[in-house]
Amino acid sequence: MTDDVAKVLLGERVILSRLDELALQITEDYRGKELTVIAILNGSFIFLADLLRRIPLPVQVESLSIASYDGVKSTGSVEFRQARLADVRGRHVLLLDDILDSGLTVHAVRERLADGSGALSLRSCVLLRKSVPQIRQIDPDYVGFDIPDEFVVGYGLDYNERYRNLPYIGVLTDEAIRRYAR
Ligand code: IMP
Ligand code: MG
Numbered sequence: 001m002t003d004d005v006a007k008v009l010l011g012e013r014v015i016l017s018r019l020d021e022l023a024l025q026i027t028e029d030y031r032g033k034e035l036t037v038i039a040i041l042n043g044s045f046i047f048l049a050d051l052l053r054r055i056p057l058p059v060q061v062e063s064l065s066i067a068s069y070d071g072v073k074s075t076g077s078v079e080f081r082q083a084r085l086a087d088v089r090g091r092h093v094l095l096l097d098d099i100l101d102s103g104l105t106v107h108a109v110r111e112r113l114a115d116g117s118g119a120l121s122l123r124s125c126v127l128l129r130k131s132v133p134q135i136r137q138i139d140p141d142y143v144g145f146d147i148p149d150e151f152v153v154g155y156g157l158d159y160n161e162r163y164r165n166l167p168y169i170g171v172l173t174d175e176a177i178r179r180y181a182r
Helices: 012-030 045-052 104-114 174-179
Strands: 005-010 035-041 059-070 073-080 092-100 121-130 142-147 169-172
Touching: 005 142, 012 045, 012 092, 012 121, 012 142, 035 045, 035 104, 045 059, 045 092, 059 104, 073 104, 092 104, 104 121, 169 174
Parallel strands: 035 059, 035 092, 092 121, 121 142
Antiparallel strands: 005 169, 059 073
């Protein structure tokens, strides 16, 4: 699997020490508040686990399964795989996503949560932000890393459902991209 990685962009230690900083900031911002974290799956599952273990506050965890990517490209549409959102009345909501690219995913979730969900506040946190022109302008409240416009895998992010379990974030070889294209 690691032979398929052309370049490691963010090593495990770098990621985890940035999570220490993010978690500290989030802990200070939400102290004494009723916090619900909504993770956008599948991509954010490792980020969710590592981040939440660094936040020593009572927190409710929910998830949303969403797909918007096929191979290395956005499909341009956001597919919600479940009909109902969590009940967030009277709660402060923090949306968690692996990567902000076109902005379509976070925008779609924010729209659904904005309509009468009763949330007291709504913020978003992304591990990675790609430097690309966003289709939907999203200004996340918490950003782990700004990265160049490259397709990345690992630490939860996939290429056609592979490589999510790499402990670091890297760029694939062209050979691997071709091999697992569908
Ligand atoms: P957006 O809706 O275009 O902002 O894209 C967000 C979603 O697309 C992410 O949650 C990922 O699932 C997927 N995605 C975007 N860029 C990458 C990438 O470089 N590698 C893997 N998945 C990506
Ligand atoms: Mg995703």
